[in-house]
Amino acid sequence: MLLTVTITASAQDGLKIKDIFDKYGKREGSVLLQLSSDVLSQGSNITSYKSLILDETTQNRMDIAEALKDDIRGKLTISEVKKDGVIESGSYYLGKDKTNNNGFILYKNKGRKITLVYLKGNFPSGHLDAELKKLKDLFIYVNNKRIKLQ
């Protein structure tokens, strides 16, 4: 049991997409975003949210596809859309981390913009859409009211 937990935790820590965030996060044409748990907890059960939006190039698309392929191997695919064998969008459940939070990877490639999200939360995998909607509603409200979430 302990061994399983340790393996799960170390597997989460060694995600390949984390290298993608590091490699492309601070480049020209990239938007790297991380939201604190204090902000997230004001509207959802998501505890960690890290996002990378970047202009698609053949190189970064291949790098991300490779990392994604490794990270989601043997994991639960919540939803996935492929076109000509290439993933256009997908949501994947990675399992629990050492703090018992569920981990997810979200991917979208649309309009030559790639969005890659790694998030963790204290909710079942089936509630992912609902939690994202709650978070979206929070930021719509915050942006409309011009509230500065700290």
Add this chain to the structure above:
Amino acid sequence: MMNDIDKILEKYFDGETSLEEEKILRQYFRQPEIEERHKMYAPIFNFFSQERKEAVIEKKKKKIPVYAWLSIAASILILLTIKSVHTSMENDAPKSMLYIDGKKITNMQTINSEALISIENVSEVDADVIDSQIGILDSFTE
């Protein structure tokens, strides 16, 4: 009174005084007005009084035993450790941050609007998915 003191002194030096009588002597020699002939004995009784005082102070000093100090030190150490771990955990908790084109953005409104864009990107239902699902449903109803 003075005769009494003389008598008690005599008994004292003969080693025959009671505790009560010794107390009377100590009280007498503690006061400022002592008969001239008695002054030579004053240091003896003041010495004993002083020794008593020191003994009391010594006793008071010993009131907190070593293990109590160790307990206090251990408690302080535990509190400092808890505070340190708490601070460390606070520092480890990820803060909101945004980089656009490699430049760090601290404006919270920009961070919030970029957060909304990111969430919309990954949460919106893809038109292709809807089309494909409608297609599947149509195949059942045909």
